[in-house]
Amino acid sequence: xxxxxxxxxxxxxxxxxxxxxxxxxxxxxxxxxxxxxxxxxxxxxxxxxxxxxxxxxxxxxxxxxxxxxxxxxxxxxxxxxxxxxxxxxxxxxxxxxxxxxxxxxxxxxxxxxxxxxxxxxxxxxxxxxxxxxxxxxxxxxxxxxxxxxxxxxxxxxxxxxxxxxxxxxxxxxxxxxxxxxxxxxxxxxxxxxxxxxxxxxxxxxxxxxxxxxxxxxxxxxxxxxxxxxxxxxxxxxxxxxxxxxxxxxxxxxxxxxxxxxxxxxxxxxxxxxxxxxxxxxxxxxxxxxxxxxxxxxxxxxxxxxxxxxxxxxxxxxxxxxxxxxxxxxxxxxxxxxxxxxxxxxxxxxxxxxxxxxxxxxxxxxxxxxxxxxxxxxxxxxxxxxxxxxxxxxxxx
Amino acid sequence: xxxxxxxxxxxxxxxxxxxxxxxxxxxxxxxxxxxxxxxxxxxxxxxxxxxxxxxxxxxxxxxxxxxxxxxxxxxxxxxxxxxxxxxxxxxxxxxxxxxxxxxxxxxxxxxxxxxxxxxxxxxxxxxxxxxxxxxxxxxxxxxxxxxxxxxxxxxxxxxxxxxxxxxxxxxxxxxxxxxxxxxxxxxxxxxxxxxxxxxxxxxxxxxxxxxxxxxxxxxxxxxxxxxxxxxxxxxxxxxxxxxxxxxxxxxxxxxxxxxxxxxxxxxxxxxxxxxxxxxxxxxxxxxxxxxxxxxxxxxxxxxxxxxxxxxxxxxxxxxxxxxxxxxxxxxxxxxxxxxxxxxxxxxxxxxxxxxxxxxxxxxxxxxxxxxxxxxxxxxxxxxxxxxxxxxxxxxx
Numbered sequence: 001x002x003x004x005x006x007x008x009x010x011x012x013x014x015x016x017x018x019x020x021x022x023x024x025x026x027x028x029x030x031x032x033x034x035x036x037x038x039x040x041x042x043x044x045x046x047x048x049x050x051x052x053x054x055x056x057x058x059x060x061x062x063x064x065x066x067x068x069x070x071x072x073x074x075x076x077x078x079x080x081x082x083x084x085x086x087x088x089x090x091x092x093x094x095x096x097x098x099x100x101x102x103x104x105x106x107x108x109x110x111x112x113x114x115x116x117x118x119x120x121x122x123x124x125x126x127x128x129x130x131x132x133x134x135x136x137x138x139x140x141x142x143x144x145x146x147x148x149x150x151x152x153x154x155x156x157x158x159x160x161x162x163x164x165x166x167x168x169x170x171x172x173x174x175x176x177x178x179x180x181x182x183x184x185x186x187x188x189x190x191x192x193x194x195x196x197x198x199x200x201x202x203x204x205x206x207x208x209x210x211x212x213x214x215x216x217x218x219x220x221x222x223x224x225x226x227x228x229x230x231x232x233x234x235x236x237x238x239x240x241x242x243x244x245x246x247x248x249x250x251x252x253x254x255x256x257x258x259x260x261x262x263x264x265x266x267x268x269x270x271x272x273x274x275x276x277x278x279x280x281x282x283x284x285x286x287x288x289x290x291x292x293x294x295x296x297x298x299x300x301x302x303x304x305x306x307x308x309x310x311x312x313x314x315x316x317x318x319x320x321x322x323x324x325x326x327x328x329x330x331x332x333x334x335x336x337x338x339x340x341x342x343x344x345x346x347x348x349x350x351x352x353x354x355x356x357x358x359x360x361x362x363x364x365x366x367x368x369x370x371x372x373x374x375x376x377x378x379x380x381x382x383x384x385x386x387x388x389x390x391x392x393x394x395x396x
Numbered sequence: 397x398x399x400x401x402x403x404x405x406x407x408x409x410x411x412x413x414x415x416x417x418x419x420x421x422x423x424x425x426x427x428x429x430x431x432x433x434x435x436x437x438x439x440x441x442x443x444x445x446x447x448x449x450x451x452x453x454x455x456x457x458x459x460x461x462x463x464x465x466x467x468x469x470x471x472x473x474x475x476x477x478x479x480x481x482x483x484x485x486x487x488x489x490x491x492x493x494x495x496x497x498x499x500x501x502x503x504x505x506x507x508x509x510x511x512x513x514x515x516x517x518x519x520x521x522x523x524x525x526x527x528x529x530x531x532x533x534x535x536x537x538x539x540x541x542x543x544x545x546x547x548x549x550x551x552x553x554x555x556x557x558x559x560x561x562x563x564x565x566x567x568x569x570x571x572x573x574x575x576x577x578x579x580x581x582x583x584x585x586x587x588x589x590x591x592x593x594x595x596x597x598x599x600x601x602x603x604x605x606x607x608x609x610x611x612x613x614x615x616x617x618x619x620x621x622x623x624x625x626x627x628x629x630x631x632x633x634x635x636x637x638x639x640x641x642x643x644x645x646x647x648x649x650x651x652x653x654x655x656x657x658x659x660x661x662x663x664x665x666x667x668x669x670x671x672x673x674x675x676x677x678x679x680x681x682x683x684x685x686x687x688x689x690x691x692x693x694x695x696x697x698x699x700x701x702x703x704x705x706x707x708x709x710x711x712x713x714x715x716x717x718x719x720x721x722x723x724x725x726x727x728x729x730x731x732x733x734x735x736x737x738x739x740x741x742x743x744x745x746x747x748x749x750x751x752x753x754x755x756x757x758x759x760x761x762x763x764x765x766x767x768x769x770x771x772x773x774x775x776x777x778x779x780x781x782x783x784x785x786x787x788x789x790x791x792x
Binding site (some may be wrong): 007008011012014015018019021022026028029035053058059062063065066069140191217218219220221222224225226228232233235236240241246260266267269270271272273274275278 | 403404410421422446454456462465487618625626664665668669
């Protein structure tokens with residue numbers, strides 16, 4: 001079936017992304033860095049601004065989204081909900097600090113440079129997000145997902161994503177009519193925070209029921225198909241409820257982790273994640289325009305300097321938030337885990353650009369800062385991982 | 397990342413396709429039919445003409461294509477190349493007969509009804525294709541892929557696809573300038589037939605080399621990722637060489653089946669096929685417009701009668717072709733395996749419509765006949781499977 005779709009370009013992008021991701025991931029691992037850093041760099045190289053093998057088209061973005069949904073579903077399957085609840089208090093405090101500090105820093109910095117209040121709000125808001133995708137991937141690679149630090153980071157990243165989407169709703173409304181009503185803020189907050197609670201309360205018994213029903217079926221692959229369909233539907237529900245799809249996919253993993261088919265589902269989903277998740281990381285890297293990074297081009301200087309400032313503020317704010325955690329944990333590791341901004345930061349930046357709140361130069365600086373913090377996190381986590389592995393070993 | 401894509405509709409389509417496919421597949425199996433028939437029917441129900449949950453959008457079609465590429469890759473991994481070569485002669489004769497008989501039948505029928513020569517050429521051409529996807533899926537379900545009959549059907553279906561694309565090139569040229577040059581026909585034939593030979597000759601040593609290189613790597617999931625990237629590149633090369641992507645994916649499976657990591661690749665690819673292939677079959681079913689099938693609507697009568705005639709001709713031509721096989725095989729089973737038209741038939745019909753060679757009423761009839769033969773094949777294969785299982789058992 002052709003239907004006028006440029007299937008060849010999607011296939012080429014998919015194949016190059018897989019080859020580039022594994023090649024650069026392997027090199028990154030050999031020089032002692034997390035593989036995902038290599039995948040991001042492969043994306044920069046394969047993206048439109050260098051080789052152009054991975055264009056940012058509908059086809060590529062859809063496959064990348066399926067990849068990150070499958071990844072967060074797998075991370076959820078790997079996560080112990082009881083452990084996550086146990087770290088709830090420090091995770092929430094870290095999440096709140098990791099939003100408040102970068103927001104204030106970004107806002108004040110932009111105001112100090114003489115930008116309008118609305119522009120400063122968007123600059124601050126774009127620095128608040130934490131990328132669950134990047135962080136979860138690095139934690140998995142470092143085998144730190146099950147440690148107390150890993151669970152605090154994950155819990156705080158989920159809370160950040162939920163709160164970040166509340167902030168997005170509020171900021172979007174501010175951009176629209178210059179003010180926000182208390183009722184609207186409360187409604188958005190209730191919707192986003194409530195989604196996870198309701199989803200888990202309903203989803204855990206539902207997941208057990210699903211696994212039982214599927215056990216009666218004879219058709220091939222029914223368990224993994226049903227599990228993925230469930231994850232897609234919860235992801236969709238999360239989006240409709242004002243949260244992000246990946247939060248829904250993660251919640252589904254948490255639910256199915258509490259069934260007796262957890263291991264079978266995990267075994268079947270893992271290769272699908274191996275095939276589809278690299279495209280997500282490559283597509284994130286592919287959105288970096290290297291021409292904007294050239295320091296020898298004078299036109300780039302104002303944006304690069306602003307970007308440098310925002311990167312430092314974004315980094316320090318998130319890193320400091322890690323030190324709000326307690327309970328004998330490696331706080332520097334937690335702080336590092338909160339640093340990557342990823343896709344939610346880009347959504348804020350894009351919204352700011354679309355509404356005119358962020359002029360082109362500031363938009364570029366925000367995007368550079370989002371990427372810079374994303375690229376910083378994997379090596380940082382690696383540096384501070386030493387103590388965590390020990391802590392995990394003594395926990396076990 | 398949003399970028400204005402209607403991700404929610406893709407997620408909903410994906411989830412509904414998976415649930416519908418497994419539900420109807422299970423029901424089909426319980427009433428003694430192949431599961432793929434249920435998946436096709438689920439597609440009709442979920443498609444735009446009934447429930448509208450699975451629209452025919454870019455996102456759905458790309459995921460469906462990835463699904464059918466993974467499926468044919470898995471079928472290739474399951475296929476023994478030596479066995480396929482052994483059945484080469486009967487498979488080729490069956491392939492030629494299964495193109496010639498429906499073409500002549502469709503051409504003469506359309507001429508007898510008073511249609512123009514060009515129209516008759518397109519009607520005949522649309523009836524020549526054989527769907528590897530549907531046939532391979534049913535053969536897998538019936539555990540008949542490794543039988544002599546299964547290998548003849550598969551070999552003939554591959555040959556049909558290659559020859560069908562030659563015919564497509566020729567017919568397209570005829571539609572363009574009312575005549576075809578011998579040089580053009582020869583070139584298209586050489587390109588399409590030559591692709592498989594060259595791909596296999598180069599690919600088998602390359603596949604062994606690839607598996608060896610990948611063995612040195614440490615990053616997670618590198619074997620399955622490399623195998624899928626290889627399949628995507630060969631699929632792309634097949635398309636560029638004038639063949640179909642799925643022929644390339646099938647060829648890659650054949651290559652990797654001759655390496656010592658065959659089993660590991662197969663284990664990792666199977667769940668990915670389980671997740672993505674249903675969307676292909678559902679999307680094929682979703683393209684049926686049930687309003688066109690209503691026999692109580694007088695407007696549908698001419699098209700339905702023409703469709704009935706073409707279905708009978710298309711069925712008899714393909715079924716009879718099975719009787720050209722030799723070597724103590726169940727010829728009725730082989731004939732049934734050649735019956736489904738699938739996507740290549742639709743490509744011919746669409747080309748005929750676009751170039752004006754097929755007026756709307758005849759186009760609809762051709763599309764109905766393509767679908768009718770596709771839906772007929774799974775139960776037919778099931779009916780004639782009895783003797784084949786015995787033959788396979790006595791072979792083994």
